[in-house]
Amino acid sequence: MRCHACRGPANVEIRRSRTAYCARCYPAWFRTQVQERIDHERMFRRDQGILVAVSGGKDSLALWHALTELGYRADGMYIRLGIGDYSQRSQAKSEAFASERGLTLHQVDLKEAQGFAVPDLLDTRSGKPCAACGTVKRYHFNKVAADLGYEVVATGHNLDDEAATLFGNVMHWNVDYLGRQGPVLASTHPKLVRKVKPLYRLSERETAAYAIIERLDYILEECPMAKGAKSLAYKGMLNALEEEQPGAKYGFLVGFLKQGRHAVPGGDFDQATDLRECTRCGQPTTGELCAYCKMADRGRKKSASKAAKYAR
Numbered sequence: 073m074r075c076h077a078c079r080g081p082a083n084v085e086i087r088r089s090r091t092a093y094c095a096r097c098y099p100a101w102f103r104t105q106v107q108e109r110i111d112h113e114r115m116f117r118r119d120q121g122i123l124v125a126v127s128g129g130k131d132s133l134a135l136w137h138a139l140t141e142l143g144y145r146a147d148g149m150y151i152r153l154g155i156g157d158y159s160q161r162s163q164a165k166s167e168a169f170a171s172e173r174g175l176t177l178h179q180v181d182l183k184e185a186q187g188f189a190v191p192d193l194l195d196t197r198s199g200k201p202c203a204a205c206g207t208v209k210r211y212h213f214n215k216v217a218a219d220l221g222y223e224v225v226a227t228g229h230n231l232d233d234e235a236a237t238l239f240g241n242v243m244h245w246n247v248d249y250l251g252r253q254g255p256v257l258a259s260t261h262p263k264l265v266r267k268v269k270p271l272y273r274l275s276e277r278e279t280a281a282y283a284i285i286e287r288l289d290y291i292l293e294e295c296p297m298a299k300g301a302k303s304l305a306y307k308g309m310l311n312a313l314e315e316e317q318p319g320a321k322y323g324f325l326v327g328f329l330k331q332g333r334h335a336v337p338g339g340d341f342d343q344a345t346d347l348r349e350c351t352r353c354g355q356p357t358t359g360e361l362c363a364y365c366k367m368a369d370r371g372r373k374k375s376a377s378k379a380a381k382y383a384r
């Protein structure tokens with residue numbers, strides 16, 4: 073195949089659009105896709121401060137790289153989740169990325185600041201901490217962004233992530249989540265920062281190709297807690313379908329966003345506005361105590377009982 077831009081030999085094939093690019097032209101194509109989504113979905117403007125949620129993986133580092141190359145004012149934020157060696161290695165990759173480019177990386181150390189780590193949050197039924205970990209991440213990215221005056225939090229969710237989430241929500245008919253799934257989550261409270269996903273139409277393969285061609289040094293291994301997660305099974309199924317029908321994932325997600333979402337209650341996006349402030353931490357919530365504060369209590373208890381066991 074020939075490169076769609078320069079007609080030289082191609083290196084990266086985009087099967088769903090039957091095009092391909094060489095390694096020299098590919099990064100510009102990728103960044104054009106990102107820019108086009110930012111503009112089309114009115115994610116943010118050039119004069120706004122963006123906080124990128126960084127994990128040390130290819131998606132978040134590719135996003136941070138693309139945004140800075142496109143001239144946006146984007147700082148990073150990393151949460152030390154306390155997941156053993158994996159966390160240490162992903163922290164090192166995130167710090168190296170920032171320092172090599174002179175970028176600002178904010179950090180929160182969960183154990184130090186909150187008295188628990190993600191492995192203290194295992195769910196009794198699933199045996200996994202992922203649902204709670206998601207709450208931890210959303211809470212701290214939002215809080216740091218709001219406290220430091222950023223106008224938007226950008227995450228590296230790609231097409232594969234979004235299609236797998238959609239698949240899971242359809243499988244379980246999570247109508248509430250379906251109504252909220254999209255590339256932009258508006259702010260409905262002064263302490264709730266706007267959330268955006270500029271890579272949502274780019275596949276994991278396309279993001280990986282960008283990271284490799286741009287020589288980004290990212291952590292290759294997956295979080296050890298992800299093993300056996302339902303989302304991985306959904307991704308596997310969607311990949312098998314994609315092999316047979318190039319463009320299936322894209323059609324599934326984009327078709328839903330264009331047509332399906334509006335048919336779901338709450339799908340036109342004006343989220344709950346009856347938010348008040350958590351009596352303990354002051355963050356927006358619908359109840360008296362926010363979900364994070366309740367969960368953090370459980371985490372601290374678990375962490376203390378583990379420490380007592382070791383002391384014996």
Ligand code: Q46
Nearest residue numbers: 201202205206295297298
């Ligand atoms: S970091 Fe957290 Fe993920 Fe690890 S514990 Fe689960 S949710 S798998 S993206």
Ligand code: ZN
Nearest residue numbers: 350353362365
């Ligand atoms: Zn709270």
